[in-house]
Amino acid sequence: MRKVSFLLFLLFVLKNDGRLIRYQRQRQHSPLPSGKYRISPTTGVRIALPTPEQLQWQSQELGVLIHFNIATYINNDGCIDQIVPNISLFNPYLLNTDNWVQTMLDFGAKYAVLVAKHACGFLMAPSNVKFPLNPTGKIISYNYTVDYSPVKGLNILDEFIKSCENKQIRTGFYYTVVTNNWLNVESGFVQNRTLKPGQLNITQKTYDNIVLQQLRELWTNYGTLDEIWFDGGYTTTLKDPITALLAELQPQAIAFNGYGISPNSVRWIGTEMGVAPDPNWSTGITNDGGDPNSPIFCPAECDTTLQAHDRWFWGVNVTLRSLSELIQVYHETVGRNCLLMLDLTPDRTGLIPSAYARRYKQLGDFIRSCYGTPVLPMERLISDDSLQYIQLFVSSPVTVDRSVIQEDQTDGQVIRAYVVDVQLVDTTNIHQWMKVAQGTSIGNKKIDIWQVGPQLINAVRLTIIKTVDKPVIKSFTVHLCN
Template identity: 25%
Template sequence: MAVTIQTAVHTIPSPRQLKWQEMEFYAFIHFGMNTFTGREWGLGNEAPSLFKPEGLDASQWVEVCKSAGMTGIILTCKHHDGFCLWPSDYTDYSLKASPWRNGRGDVVRELAEACREHGLKLGIYLSPWDRHEPSYGDSPAYNAYFLNQLRELLTNYGHFFCVWFDGACGEGSNGMVQEYDWDAYYRAIREMQPDAVISICGPDVRWCGNEIGHTRKSEWSVVPETMKDNEIIQAKSQKKDDGTFSQRVDTTDEDLGSRTVLAKVDHVIWYPAEVDVSIRPRWFYHADDDDRVKSVDELIDLYESAVGGNSGLLLNIPPDRRGVIHENDARNLREFGQWLRSTYGNDLAGKANVRASCTRDAVVDAKHVVDGCTDTFWCPPAGMEKAELELDLGEEYVFNRIVLKEHIPSGQRIERFQLEYRQGERWVPLYEGTVVGYKKICRLPQTKARYLRLNITESRINPTLSGFGVYFSGR
């Protein structure tokens, strides 16, 4: 039985998913034993004494992230090697066994306090795969162990916006393959951190499918329900760090939610995409990557394709062995943040007059698309799958970005649109796009105009629009 258009449209985000989407851009901090061994995947037998970030400064991490325009940080509290960046009561393989801070260190707490002080949200990554823990592979015993560690983190460090899982799964030292009890993990999170999204191997946020920043032309948030199990299927999980898993881009997955897809599935869910990518070639710090940090222009491309393509952007920034974000990374991030504020901090459409083709019958006045409020929106009457908006900016402006936003609490509806500007009495084509969703950034040739027009040419039902912004980037 095919999913109807009405069912797809009335599939909407939960309050936690909506809050997550509004965060837009946040950091991954890969830091731990691998930082000091030069590995990406530790073996679980590394000596705790190796961990000695004598200059660790969590406030510097937060300051750099905030300067880049980020809204939160997700910390790798435990990676596959099993070494815990907090003093866990359930293993000796943690900071308790390290001479750093005289065995009383707690990276999670230091970062949590820095985030609270500077107004950033905190999330945690906890690897289910643990190459140190002897019970790994004894599924009931290890699941109990993992839940104990999860509860420690969920109850001792304040509010989390996200719990981030990957599906890496290998054999334990006993030669057995661990079966993760995902449902038990999810229940614990919902009980102790009900506002946190559970990402990637979880029901709230899905992986875009690669770790190189590739984004789809049309990114649907309403997708087949079966997708929520993609990353937790053991047979498909990552079992070795060979450099190929994270680089894959499967072009057969480009269409996840069109009408063609809806006709082939029985159930859909709201399951938005996250793009995770590192500012360096690898996830943990390596000194020989110091001159391979993504440039400001590359960061701009990432931001505009991910956040501007109806996805969240999770950018990894690995602190170095001192325990600080390296100068090269920090410099590029600060410069990117300056660009972000100068570009998107000045909406040329803020005082525009807006005329809709069906204004007299509109459900909400069209002026709401430029009022800067995400809770208000324009929507033509039921039955109008095609609609038209004209903006009068009041005077001619030079611009090269237009940002469109749907009112996603009302579902994802727009399937295709066109942008035009008026030259004399003639309307000139400017841009053609497909889905909009939470945010669509349209990158344009430099254009000078006073009048703009949006033609929504295909929509699932009468469309909504909560934002129409016009901007200029000097780069």
Template identity: 25%
Template sequence: MAIPALKLTTVIVAILVWTGGCPAAVPEVDPIAITPSDTPEQILTKSVQVRPHPRQIAWQKRELIAFIHFTVNTFTDKEWGEGTEDPKIFNPTELDARQWARVCKEAGIKLIILTAKHHDGFCLWPSAYTEHSVKNSPWKGGKGDVVAELATACKEAGLELGLYLSPWDRHEKSYGDSPRYNEHFCNQLRELLTNYGPVSEVWFDGACGEGPNGKKQVYDWPKFNAVVRELAPNAVIFNGPDVRWVGNESGFARETEWSVVGVKTLDGLGYSLDAQGKDLGSLDILKQSKYMVWYPAETDVSIRPGWFYHASEDSKVKSVKHLLDIYYSSVGRNSLLLLNLPPDRRGLIHENDAARLAEFGKIIRETFKTNLASASKTTTGADKLIDGKWDTVWSPGQGKTTMVAEFDLGGPKTFNCVMVQEFIPEGQRVEEFSVEAWDGNVYKPIAKGTTIGYKRLLRFDNTTSGKVRLNILKSRAEPKINEFGLFLQPAVEQR
């Protein structure tokens, strides 16, 4: 549940350098430098040269993933543990990781991230580096391993595994003794990445409070990142060089969400940006920056008010309508949705949460199962936008920064959602677009937006028309569009 802890004005992203016992690593995609002599036009031209790494593309294609917050806090009814909890309180007698995986998969979730260790320091695996773990709990006679059970369940269900490991450890005595604790943390990270892989996402919390000795720790981010690159090279690192926090816990990405962002420093220690800033990638921001990097946003939110399970919140699970609003404002705004599903004291995702998630997943499936534009007659070349193939791209040609694509639907169709996607392997380019529907006499606007990125979803009132037009109104270079769709979301009950 690190997000309250991540409410920092600056997120530090480490450059990987040689750090003692860890191997050196070099960013596979170099930042693009901005020089004082660059004109605005040159800066924009450079911005489209910023490209994602394949692991970032794979991450974005997952679209919807799950967070599992589970530890001693589940049994103390707290959000943050203190590190003094007795391991004997951890006893989820009905724990069923296969139930977690089943509930997630049925909702269309692609990956599950588990809080292997939260701030309290209690480990959900029998770590060799601490006694504060499941091995000293009554659960399964001290022989249990939550991480192993989830890894197995994910593999069986065809889901990917992610692991959260909190650098802040309120139990570990070496915390605050920076070199000693950093090695301790790397040892636990190695345990997880060696024994439970493959791991597709490593989630680092930015919290840095005091330890049992009253000291704060200086985290060795380059060293942590290097361990991940060594042992899980295909994993994205959250709050590291791959993925940034969206800046809030409400589940909403920015209306204008750039994956190409500007940073001012890149000096071997890391680069910083204001994760909560309203604008991270406009020309005004880029002109004030020294480098541009591909740094997309992950949007995390809980299905309940809290991150851990509390019985008092059983009646406060988010409505389907609220979850849909979150989905369209995260996945539909060039982000990825990380939805938290906290197991209860039995070790199960509560019936209310599971039922609500199933309803939500059903609406998503019903909405996007049929692209009403897929059989359209189109502007020359625009058929690539409706062929269902992610890697077929339509562009107006070199030097052209606007374009119009018309879709003749072959008769009246009713829809209330539009999807547009950019081919992000060639960068993020579009700054403004609109969609219009033919009313029998003229085209009338039904939706408009700024950035597109990996995916943009816009909703509007039910509209019936036989022709639709996509207008790319402003782009930093010739737009590279790979998907367009029209969809009809069914009505949703207000509960």
């Protein structure tokens, strides 16, 4: 998504009643409500507790963020510089959301978030919202929607929801509160400046009412949503009403950039390149690798593009990122306890271009071939204190080159450091082990590609060397991949 350039490392800067309010990377000492946590009976430290919704969301691992809107029809990635495209441009004459879903399945996505309204202000569904113009007070409909375009009568949000439900893909909506070029809104506030072509003049109160009415439409008319995207956040005046509306209509939804308005919040990782820090914790509210000592469970989502150069909406003659680069993205997101949300980009016909569909499938095929089936051991051993997990291949040695660990975080993320080592087939001492990987945060998933390369082994061992409570390993597997 085009996080409007100044939002890359600063959520947004607002002017409100003469005060300058900076929404920077939120730090742990900020005066925000505490999360739900427990006290460890073994170490006495605070352990942040997830909601069931957060755990279910983390387990999905792969999702898509669908950038399809009127910005698709201009050579401008997200209506930068207050552009208001003519509504007649929006004409996806071959639109087929089943085509989108097939590409999601080929990639392996478990959930999909569609841009309902981006910075341009164009809404992808009919709206019953009416509002007064300033200063005349004339009442008009919110007529910058799909229902006033060449494909009038087509509710794209409804088509999207039905196609996803048919294939058991969970759904959500992206709606930017802080930008609306059509209504001359930037950083959440109506601007006091000369209107550009296509813009309307309204008051701040009118804009806030429009946002709340449209969110009510989006959160009422399309069933249960898995995730709601607040790209850039929300203004202080809208925080409380949005919080109440979310609790009323979609209390189970995951809220991206939603700390402070939802118990099911997830955080941005701070970059759009598809790289999570290592370590990356499931706790903390900063836009980075998190904080293992935070009492707030707030896992990270890594959003990135298929197209090169941070391009979100489909572009003419845009280069796709290579398969090898996308495989690296997978390892540096999902493999580092982050959800990979890959941009899905229909073109101006309303379909996924064949070259794009092929690349999504190539990435999905790699993930399935590499990690779909682990190398199975003959025997598994777990130490009495649950700090060592050993897999034996003695009578049938195997060649593997990586390990995958998953921590059961039902009672919080407790592991703080681990080591993976192997017993080589040609070793003369059965008690001799060679270290192949080590790390700190595990969380939902940690993938370690061994720097020593493929090894022929009799056994592999995971040792938890630091933990704040008794750990529970959900899965520990080894693999050999091309």
